[in-house]
Structure formats: structure tokens, C-alpha cells
Amino acid sequence: MITATLGEKKAHARRRRAWLVSWMQVGPMAAVLLLLFALPTLLFLVVSFFDYDRVGIYPAFILDNYRDLLTTPATWRIYLSTMRFAVMAWAITLVLGFYIALFLVFHIRSAKTRMILFMACAVPFWTSGIIRTIAWIPFLGRNGAFNTILMKMHLTDRPLEFLLFSDFSVMVTYIHLYTLLMMAPIANSMAKIDKNLIEAARDCGASRFQIVRHIIIPLSRTGIALGSILVFTQVIGDYFVVKRMSGGQSASIVSALSTEIQAMQYPPAAASAVVLVIFVGILVAGIMRVVDVRQELAR
Amino acid sequence: MRRPRVREKRPATFYLLASLMGLYLLFLYGPMIIIYILSFQGPDGGVTFPMVGFSTKWFLDILKPKQMADIPSSFSRSMLLSSLVCILTVVMSVAAGLGFRRRFPGAAVLFYLAIASLVMPSLLVGFGIGLGFQFLDLPQGLFTSALGAQLTWTLPFGLLTMFAVVARFNRSYEEAATDLGASPFQRLRWITLPILLPGIVGVAVGAFTLSYDEYARTTLVIGSKNTLPLEIYALISSDSTPELFAIGTVTTVVSFALILAMLALVLRLQRRRTQG
Incomplete structure (x- = not known):
């Protein structure tokens, strides 16, 4: 005892x-x-609860900053526009990232080739995002490479104007910048799938589509969740790409916020920062509820 | 008798996905290659094709300090800051990665704190730190507020990388070392760290390049002297010559050199391990 x-x-x-x-x-x-x-x-x-005027900010507990923010139609418009970009970028990077990961993990037989192809996808991520963004300007511009190719091939007789400084160029840049953030976690999940499972399914007569639908997608859900979190938060947090690539036509949540910060209007800027944090928090928590990312990361 | 391995025929989806992969790589590298070419634009050329001659004028222009931007000094500032961020990130992430192998109270809180720091819109991190420095009346600068802002970005990446590195580590090596009479320090120095070294090199290069390219978290807290990305950022709105592309080419070369050096180092470490 x-x-x-x-x-x-x-x-x-x-x-x-x-x-x-x-x-x-x-x-x-x-x-x-x-x-x-x-x-x-x-x-x-x-x-965010402080009071302010043109001269300074004053400790207080007022809700005016929130009231002003939430009753301005512009706020809702900007959230809607940013969410539209985020959902589109998410959908496209998901499809692209998923199929590229599928190809790398299940179709490439030599480990060395897989490594080289993966590095080829990953290396640009380690270079400057600013440079990768402005790299699209000479490509998509009015006299840019893409228009020149189209005209040489007689596919169009005058340059396409919508390519640059538009929602289109913003979207292209997002996909260029963030597909790896989706692809890498998915490939990581896929690599953990036991190949015998696939063999077994095939022996039982499953088609390729069924294997992807019923085995690979459910087993790579952690990667999909993680990639979705990364792409969503990057697009929602962006202010540079929208400012630079939309030619001043679109604003994003954060670019509007940075204007307020530059004007030294800290309390309203703080209020919209809090609202954004809550918004991102709900989004991320929602995704993490579906998949227990922590549990699976430690595996 | 050994049967020769029969190569299974490639399914049609292979070719479909292979072309998708090819197109993606073209999409990834195409625009960047164009700016590399355009950075050799002739002295009278503009920011789009056609090339008007060929010169290295724009690269030489980088070296001249100008009113709007001083690229050489911002480059050395960036290098200094990134080296410091890299060292701090490696030490803290490796320690934390090892710490997370045990269950301990507070582990979940710290994990979610790191995830939150990763997904937080970058500009807001800088906004918060900037406010803090203003309230405390501290001077903002490269090695104070900017360093701190960058750590909130590199540390979560370092931690997640270490999770993957540590998950592949077989703990029986450590147990064997203890059984043979190694002290905890000897075990760490001669067993654990050497085995984890390729992963640690990965954390180091990741931290360095993330810091070297960072602008969104740093921009509000940099103080008076810019890092390279912020200098480029300032230049974009004022300058429309191929010099911008030349700067892009140079910084990409720096990043590539670093990544290649890391790959070579990791491959050598692995080869030595399989031979030894």
C-alpha cells in the first residue's frame, strides 16, 4: 500500500x-x-473602443467605431468583393493543386523525378512575391507577350484589354502565388496513404474515378483543409496584389484598412481589424472543426 | 528464376495530368522568364517587348544610389536582418519541435497561438506591434520592431516544419544512446541533432527566404530605413524602367543560389549517412 x-x-x-x-x-x-x-x-x-479626432486618440469605451464601420455600405461591398476573390482563388487552386499532387504522388514512379518536379513547383514560392506579381505586367499588358502571341497567331486582330489591371489579372496572380500553398499539404497527405489500399481497391474492381472519390479524397482531407486555410487567409489578408494588379479598380479589406492606418485614424482602423480577425477566426475554426488538423499533423 | 519486371502501361489519365503539370510549370515560370529577359533590355528600351538592343545598363543602374531608392544599402540591411531571423527561428523552432514530442499542459494553446499567428492577415500583425511600440514610446527599427514582426511569420513555419521532421525521427536511437551511457547533452549533440540536421537546414533556408521577401508584416514597423522588399515596393510606384526587372532578376538569383546550396548540402548529408 x-x-x-x-x-x-x-x-x-x-x-x-x-x-x-x-x-x-x-x-x-x-x-x-x-x-x-x-x-x-x-x-x-x-x-478599437477608443475615441479619436484629428489631433489624437483618447482612451474611452465607445462603440462608435464599430457602428460607423458596420453601417457603411462600402464595408459590406469590400467584404463581398474580397470574398468573391477568395472563393474563386480557393476553388481554382483546389482543383489545380489536387490534380498536380495526385499526379506527383500516384502517377510518377521514380522518387527522383517526383522530387525534381516537386522542387520545380516549390522553388518560386521561395522567391519574392512582389517580383512574381509585377512579372505579370509585361506578360499581360496591352503590348505584352501574351497579346503579341495572340496577334501573331491571328487569333485576335487587336490587343485584349481586359488582361491587365482587371479582376482577371488579380485572379491570375493569386493562382500563381498560392497554388503551392494548396498543393504541398495535399501532396503531403497523399504521400501518407498506404499504396496497398489502392491495390486492394483495384483488385476489388474499383475504377480509377472510384478510387479517387472514395479513397484518395477522404484520406487527403487534412491536406485539403490545411491548404484551404492557407489560401483563404492569404487572399483575405492581401492588399498588394489587389492594389497593383487591379489598376486601382478594386479594393480589398486590408487595403482599405491600410488607408485608414496611413491617415493615422487608429481607432476605426483597429475596429475594422477586429472585425476582420473575427471573420478570419470563424472561417478557420469552421474548417478546423471539419478536420482535426492538429491530430493529423502529429501523425 | 526472376521474372523481369513488367512495366504497367500508363493509363490515359497519366497523359492528361502530365500535360496539366507541364502547363502549370509553364504558367509558373513563363512570366518570370520574361522579366529576366527584359532586364537585359537595351538603354533605350522600355518595360515591354520588343527588345531594343541588349545591355547590362539596368543592372549597373541598381548600384547607383538615387533619391527615391537606395538598393545596395537596403540589400545589406535585408541580408543582416534575414540572417538574424534565420538563427533565432532555427534555435527556437528546433527547441520547440523537440519539446512538442512530449504531451505537456499548454501544448494545445501554444499550437493554436502559432496557427493564429500564421493565418492572421499580415498587415494587422504590423499594425498591432506598431501600436505597442508607440504606446511604450519605443523607437521602431530594423532589429527591434521589424525583427519581432518577422518572427511572428517565420516561427509558425519553423514549428510546422519541425513537426514533419520530428515525426519521421525514430526515438529508439535516443534510447540506445541513453542505454549506452550518454548524458542528455551528449545524446542531443551527437545523436538527435545530427539525425535531424537535413530538416534543420530546411527550417534555416525557409526562415531566411521568408524573411528576405517579407513586406506585409514589416512595412508598418520598419522605422526610417527600408529593407529590400520595401525599397522595391516604394520603387514600383515611382519607377517604370527595366531597372525594376533587373532588381527582380538579382533577388531571384540570390534566392535560387541559397536554395541550390541547401539542396546540395542536404543531399551530401544524406549520402554521407547512407555510406557511413
Whole structure:
């Protein structure tokens, strides 16, 4: 009896010590994230209730900033326009990313070829997003490469105007920038699928379509969820591509916000930041409810 | 008797998906190749085709400090900042990756904090940090607020990479080391870190390039002296010469050189392991 409790105590102490080691190991990262992410986020939550005028901002607890924000039709218009971009970019990168991952994981037989092709897709991601964005300008422009090719091939006799500085060029840039964010997590999930499962399904007479529909898609849902989170949040958080590639015709949630910040109107900017954070939070939480990303990442 | 391996015939979907892959790569690299070519535009040429001669004028222009932008000094600032971000990210992510192998109270909170930091619209991170520095009356600068803002971006990436690296690590090597009398430090120094090294190199290069190209989190907290991406950002609205493309070519070459060096290093590490 006594020895049992002693043993229990020892095990307890050992577990405590193990926790302590883990806490020390994660400590520096936790400190940085708390100090430079959590705290600043709380700060603009607080500032969103402050009062302001042309001269400065004043500590207060007023809801005017939120009321002004939510009753302005422009706010809703901008959210709608950004969501339209986000859903379109999500759908296209999902289809593209899924099929490219499928090809790399299940159709390429040599590991070396797979590695090379994957690197070919991944390397541009590690180069400047600004440069990759403006790279489309000489390609899509009025006298750009694409129009020149079309005219040389006599597919059109005058340059297409809608290619650049339009919703089209914004969309093209998003797909260019973010397809990898969808493709890589999906490929990662697919690589974990046991190949014997596919064999078994085929032996049982499943068609290729059925294999994709009933085995591969359900088993790569973590990757799909993770990729969706990344693409959605990147497009919603974007302000550069919209500003640069729409030619000033479209605004995004964050580009409107940055205008307010530049005008030093911190309380209303903070209010719209809070609304955006809640919006993104609900979206991400919704996706994470469908798939337990953490559970599957640790696998 | 060994049967020669019969190669299964490729299904039609293979060719369909292969062409999709080809088109995607063309889409990925096409526009970038065009700006590389245009950066060699002749001195009288513009920002679109046709090429009017061929010159390296635009590359030489980068080196001249101008009123609007000083590319060489912003480049060295970026290099310095990215190196520091890289070192801090590697140390913190590797430590945290090892820490997460055990269950401990608070693990879920920290995980979601990292995910939140990753998905938070970038500009808002800078906004919050900027407000904090203003309230505390701290000076904003490269190695204070900008460094902090970039860490909120590189640390979650480092942590997620370490999850993947650690998941493939077989813990019996560590147990064997302990059984043979290794101290915890010896085990870490001679067993765990060498085995994880290729993954750690990946974290390092990832952190460096993410920091080197970062602009959305940094822009509101950089203070008075810009990093390279912010300098390019400022240049875009004022300049419309092929110099912009030349800058793009140079920064891409820097990124590529880094990635190739990493690949070579990882391959060498792996070869040494299979031989040793």
C-alpha cells in the first residue's frame, strides 16, 4: 500500500520534470508569440473602443467605431468583393493543386523525378512575391507577350484589354502565388496513404474515378483543409496584389484598412481589424472543426 | 528464376495530368522568364517587348544610389536582418519541435497561438506591434520592431516544419544512446541533432527566404530605413524602367543560389549517412 503511493509520487515527480523540460524547450517561442502576436492583437482590440479626432486618440469605451464601420455600405461591398476573390482563388487552386499532387504522388514512379518536379513547383514560392506579381505586367499588358502571341497567331486582330489591371489579372496572380500553398499539404497527405489500399481497391474492381472519390479524397482531407486555410487567409489578408494588379479598380479589406492606418485614424482602423480577425477566426475554426488538423499533423 | 519486371502501361489519365503539370510549370515560370529577359533590355528600351538592343545598363543602374531608392544599402540591411531571423527561428523552432514530442499542459494553446499567428492577415500583425511600440514610446527599427514582426511569420513555419521532421525521427536511437551511457547533452549533440540536421537546414533556408521577401508584416514597423522588399515596393510606384526587372532578376538569383546550396548540402548529408 505504502510502496504503491510512493511509486505514484515518484511517477508524478518524473512527469512534472518532463513537463518542465518541455516548457523550457517551447518557452522562447511561446514568449515571442505572446509578446509580439497575442499582446499586440489585444492592444488593437482595446484601441478599437477608443475615441479619436484629428489631433489624437483618447482612451474611452465607445462603440462608435464599430457602428460607423458596420453601417457603411462600402464595408459590406469590400467584404463581398474580397470574398468573391477568395472563393474563386480557393476553388481554382483546389482543383489545380489536387490534380498536380495526385499526379506527383500516384502517377510518377521514380522518387527522383517526383522530387525534381516537386522542387520545380516549390522553388518560386521561395522567391519574392512582389517580383512574381509585377512579372505579370509585361506578360499581360496591352503590348505584352501574351497579346503579341495572340496577334501573331491571328487569333485576335487587336490587343485584349481586359488582361491587365482587371479582376482577371488579380485572379491570375493569386493562382500563381498560392497554388503551392494548396498543393504541398495535399501532396503531403497523399504521400501518407498506404499504396496497398489502392491495390486492394483495384483488385476489388474499383475504377480509377472510384478510387479517387472514395479513397484518395477522404484520406487527403487534412491536406485539403490545411491548404484551404492557407489560401483563404492569404487572399483575405492581401492588399498588394489587389492594389497593383487591379489598376486601382478594386479594393480589398486590408487595403482599405491600410488607408485608414496611413491617415493615422487608429481607432476605426483597429475596429475594422477586429472585425476582420473575427471573420478570419470563424472561417478557420469552421474548417478546423471539419478536420482535426492538429491530430493529423502529429501523425 | 526472376521474372523481369513488367512495366504497367500508363493509363490515359497519366497523359492528361502530365500535360496539366507541364502547363502549370509553364504558367509558373513563363512570366518570370520574361522579366529576366527584359532586364537585359537595351538603354533605350522600355518595360515591354520588343527588345531594343541588349545591355547590362539596368543592372549597373541598381548600384547607383538615387533619391527615391537606395538598393545596395537596403540589400545589406535585408541580408543582416534575414540572417538574424534565420538563427533565432532555427534555435527556437528546433527547441520547440523537440519539446512538442512530449504531451505537456499548454501544448494545445501554444499550437493554436502559432496557427493564429500564421493565418492572421499580415498587415494587422504590423499594425498591432506598431501600436505597442508607440504606446511604450519605443523607437521602431530594423532589429527591434521589424525583427519581432518577422518572427511572428517565420516561427509558425519553423514549428510546422519541425513537426514533419520530428515525426519521421525514430526515438529508439535516443534510447540506445541513453542505454549506452550518454548524458542528455551528449545524446542531443551527437545523436538527435545530427539525425535531424537535413530538416534543420530546411527550417534555416525557409526562415531566411521568408524573411528576405517579407513586406506585409514589416512595412508598418520598419522605422526610417527600408529593407529590400520595401525599397522595391516604394520603387514600383515611382519607377517604370527595366531597372525594376533587373532588381527582380538579382533577388531571384540570390534566392535560387541559397536554395541550390541547401539542396546540395542536404543531399551530401544524406549520402554521407547512407555510406557511413
